[in-house]
Amino acid sequence: VSFSQKTYAARGQEHEHPLAKQLFANMERKKSNLSVAADVATKAELLLLADKVGPYICVLKTHIDIVEDFDMDLVAQLQALAEKHDFLIFEDRKFADIGNTVKLQYGGGIYRIADWAHFTNCHVIPGEGIIQGLAEVGMPKGRGLLLLAEMSSKGMLATGAYTDKNVEMAVKNEFVVGFIGSRRFTEDRDLITMTPGIGLHASGDALGQQYRTPETIVTKNGSDIIIVGRGIYGPGKDVAAEAQRYRDAGWAAYEKRLAK
Numbered sequence: 688v689s690f691s692q693k694t695y696a697a698r699g700q701e702h703e704h705p706l707a708k709q710l711f712a713n714m715e716r717k718k719s720n721l722s723v724a725a726d727v728a729t730k731a732e733l734l735l736l737a738d739k740v741g742p743y744i745c746v747l748k749t750h751i752d753i754v755e756d757f758d759m760d761l762v763a764q765l766q767a768l769a770e771k772h773d774f775l776i777f778e779d780r781k782f783a784d785i786g787n788t789v790k791l792q793y794g795g796g797i798y799r800i801a802d803w804a805h806f807t808n809c810h811v812i813p814g815e816g817i818i819q820g821l822a823e824v825g826m827p828k829g830r831g832l833l834l835l836a837e838m839s840s841k842g843m844l845a846t847g848a849y850t851d852k853n854v855e856m857a858v859k860n861e862f863v864v865g866f867i868g869s870r871r872f873t874e875d876r877d878l879i880t881m882t883p884g885i886g887l888h889a890s891g892d893a894l895g896q897q898y899r900t901p902e903t904i905v906t907k908n909g910s911d912i913i914i915v916g917r918g919i920y921g922p923g924k925d926v927a928a929e930a931q932r933y934r935d936a937g938w939a940a941y942e943k944r945l946a947k
């Protein structure tokens with residue numbers, strides 16, 4: 688039986704990676720496979736958004752380098768909100784350099800990503816050394832890595848043999864807990880797929896983003912987590928109401944998948 692036919696709860700119990708276990712348990716507890724992409728420019732906006740969507744999400748996805756007044760107090764406050772609302776943090780850093788460099792970028796610098804982000808991600812364009820470099824920093828801290836097997840944007844080049852290579856590398860590297868992509872990629876190991884480019888109404892934006900529905904991505908394609916940004920906090924939106932709506936839509940799509 689395919690992993691996409693199993694419940695998140697069962698997958699959590701069977702999983703060998705403590706972080707994946709934690710994530711699946713969280714999803715089951717909150718009845719949520721929703722991650723919010725918090726692309727806002729200030730500390731105050733990020734904290735307000737996280738507090739509003741917190742009850743409805745399993746994962747908060749950040750782009751920490753967008754925040755113009757970043758400081759370590761932001762991290763402390765985000766961690767407090769993660770505790771309060773019971774969610775995990777994913778820094779969508781998209782590392783893409785040689786192993787030695789990404790080690791420095793992941794563990795140090797201004798952001799010290801490995802100290803607070805449960806998940807981060809990378810392109811495998813430099814080869815497998817990037818995974819090894821990140822693993823040296825992240826594994827001792829119990830973190831997990833997602834490989835960018837596909838992207839959501841128009842004309843993206845992660846296809847075919849390149850996507851297959853991502854899958855191959857993911858299966859054999861224990862630091863890897865999953866993918867960014869549009870579907871379930873393998874049955875060789877229970878790797879989690881998170882999918883950005885989710886929208887209930889818009890079909891895209893002016894810069895190449897393409898949106899698909901939770902039904903297509905979760906029910907049909909077997910992806911596990913939907914990532915939603917502007918669909919939830921775009922102009923004029925009631926953020927908490929939209930978060931709840933996407934949470935319900937994502938969970939309904941998952942239940943429909945189980946019933947298939």
Ligand code: 5BU
Pocket residue numbers: 724725726750779835837838839840867883884885896914915916917918
């Ligand atoms: P949106 O507002 O729902 O379009 O935001 C999507 C978010 O997901 C945004 O933070 C992007 O950086 C991120 N993203 C994406 O859109 N597509 C991808 O393939 C990857 C990340 Br990887």
